Amino acid sequence: MLKGKTAVVTGGTRGIGFAVVKKYLENGANVALAGSRQETVEKALSQLTEYKDRVMGICPDLCSPEEVAAAFASVKERFGSFDILANNAGISSRTSLYDYTVEEFSKILDLNLKAVFVCSQAAARLMKEQGGGVIINTSSMVSKNGQPSGCGYPATKFAVDGLTISLARELAKDQIRVNAVAPGVTRTDMVAALPKEMVDRISAGIPLGRPGEPEDIANAFLYLGSDMASYVTGIILRADGAAMN
Ligand code: NAD
Numbered sequence: 001m002l003k004g005k006t007a008v009v010t011g012g013t014r015g016i017g018f019a020v021v022k023k024y025l026e027n028g029a030n031v032a033l034a035g036s037r038q039e040t041v042e043k044a045l046s047q048l049t050e051y052k053d054r055v056m057g058i059c060p061d062l063c064s065p066e067e068v069a070a071a072f073a074s075v076k077e078r079f080g081s082f083d084i085l086a087n088n089a090g091i092s093s094r095t096s097l098y099d100y101t102v103e104e105f106s107k108i109l110d111l112n113l114k115a116v117f118v119c120s121q122a123a124a125r126l127m128k129e130q131g132g133g134v135i136i137n138t139s140s141m142v143s144k145n146g147q148p149s150g151c152g153y154p155a156t157k158f159a160v161d162g163l164t165i166s167l168a169r170e171l172a173k174d175q176i177r178v179n180a181v182a183p184g185v186t187r188t189d190m191v192a193a194l195p196k197e198m199v200d201r202i203s204a205g206i207p208l209g210r211p212g213e214p215e216d217i218a219n220a221f222l223y224l225g226s227d228m229a230s231y232v233t234g235i236i237l238r239a240d241g242a243a244m245n
Pocket residue numbers: 010011012013014015016017034035036040062088089090091092111138139140141182183184185186187188189190191
């Protein structure tokens with residue numbers, strides 16, 4: 001479904017991002033996985049040796065326009081185009097408002113929102129130049145109803161939805177589609193860090209009767225990244241088993 005396309009996946013070293021990287025490679029894309037540390041990038045690449053001609057690692061500070069632009073240019077230089085950006089890197093929080101420091105709030109805003117802006121801008125510049133492309137952001141089911149602690153996390157995901165819909169409208173004239181995937185509870189390290197009772201309680205309320213697997217979410221990224229979604233832009237695609245939070 002993605003033969004000949006080139007994709008960058010931020011936070012591609014593990015969890016949902018790594019599943020997207022694998023799904024894209026299986027479907028013929030060239031992929032650059034972006035991680036926060038060279039060591040984790042190398043570890044992820046070591047699990048993808050069968051695709052070694054079509055995969056590379058990059059490690060820019062996702063909030064630095066200069067580092068991101070240089071890293072994305074290196075991807076275009078290696079593979080010849082820049083077609084899909086999956087903005088997946090993100091961190092979560094459960095901190096109560098009473099304990100939330102400004103530093104912690106800024107940290108989550110930086111990665112979950114500012115980095116999405118910085119990476120989208122750098123990608124859009126390359127995509128416009130080549131006549132089009134696709135940006136896929138990672139929202140969350142909490143972007144609808146919020147959550148009862150860790151207010152910074154849903155705040156960033158509501159903002160990601162706003163950025164997605166606004167950029168879809170702004171970039172349509174450049175043939176750049178912008179959508180988001182909103183996962184429900186998905187079995188990754190992010191969820192492993194939550195108390196078991198909390199995960200059990202959330203899972204019990206999922207109509208499909210199970211938490212999502214990273215591959216379930218990667219399938220949504222595959223659809224939106226492919227030409228199957230050629231007339232789809234500005235949507236927040238829920239992949240949450242119909243969970244209501
Ligand atoms: P994860 O913790 O397993 O992986 C997060 C990824 O982000 C890792 O690859 C990590 O290296 C990267 N990352 C973390 N800090 C970074 C930084 N400073 N710079 C660059 N990269 C950094 O998480 P996950 O569950 O796979 O989550 C991926 C995305 O899905 C996030 O945006 C998250 O908000 C969203 N999401 C996850 C769930 C879930 O239940 N797991 C639900 C809804 C939304």
